[in-house]
Amino acid sequence: MDPNAEIIRRYFRLSDLASHDPQALSELIGLFASHAIVKDANGFVADNPTKVAAFFSHFFKDNQELHHLCQVMTGPDHSYRAEWAVAGRKSSGKLFAFHGFDTYHFDQAHKISALQVEIGH
Secondary structure, three states: OOHHHHHHHHHHHHHHHOOOOHHHHHHHHHOEEEEEEEEOOOOOEEOOHHHHHHHHHHHHHHEEEEEEEEEEEEOOOOOEEEEEEEEEEEOOOOEEEEEEEEEEEEOOOOOEEEEEEEEOO
16 A cells, blocks of 8 residues: 555545544644645645644634545656545535645655645646
8 A cells, every 4th residue: 555645545534524623633734744835726835834734724714514535646756646526614604516636745754745736627
């Protein structure tokens, strides 16, 4: 079993729990290297541990319920790509659904060193 692919699957499982489970949120943030860079689909960049933690804390406060499906593939240059679909509920109660792709890079310790999120491709 590919450890990096399993980490991506775990990332999505934890994402489904993190809105209501502080331990899941902490575990999700712990999947990232201290030097990780996260780029969301709107162009926001979190490039240090404090910004990464704040990004996910805000994201899961705004998105109160999430249900993901994902398929992980190996990409070029030792990267990984996950095709995903999500249905959810915003803190306002509004329902939503998106489809997209994430690109991941990992360090030697199997921590996520880069994540780029793309929606609607």
